[in-house]
Amino acid sequence: MKGLGELERTVMEVLWAREDAGGGAATARDVSRALAGDRDLAHTTVMTVLDRLAKKDFLQRERDGRAWRYRPVASRERYVTELMLGALDETGDRGAALVHFVRSVSEDEAAVIARALGELTSVKERPA
DSSP states (O other), rough: OOOOOOHHHHHHHHHHHHHHHTTBBHHHHHHHHHHTTHHHOOHHHHHOOOHHHHHSSSEEEEEEETEEEEEEEHHHHHHHHHHHHHHHHHHSOOOHHHHHHHSOOHHHHHHHHHHHHEEEEEEESSSO
């Protein structure tokens, strides 16, 4: 998955937060309003960023009268997962990178990883 620039990431955060809140697809005006307190962006800039994100397949869009409504193609978690996997692909030794990563997480995060591995292992051990 391709990376995001700073402004693209900011726009995606608005759309991911909207999805997380059950808000559904957003227009460029919705995104502009959500960003108004944090950034002084022209509405046309937001429209351009949304169009670019749709062309990069980060967003799907649908017509709503004269406007477009945008929604993320994948969740924030899926995007971060793709970034992490891409970073692992850049290493010469994925195992060493994973060990270093696991040693650097907090106890709570390590517990989450251990639970996920336990669930994965128990699914693989079940008879078919």
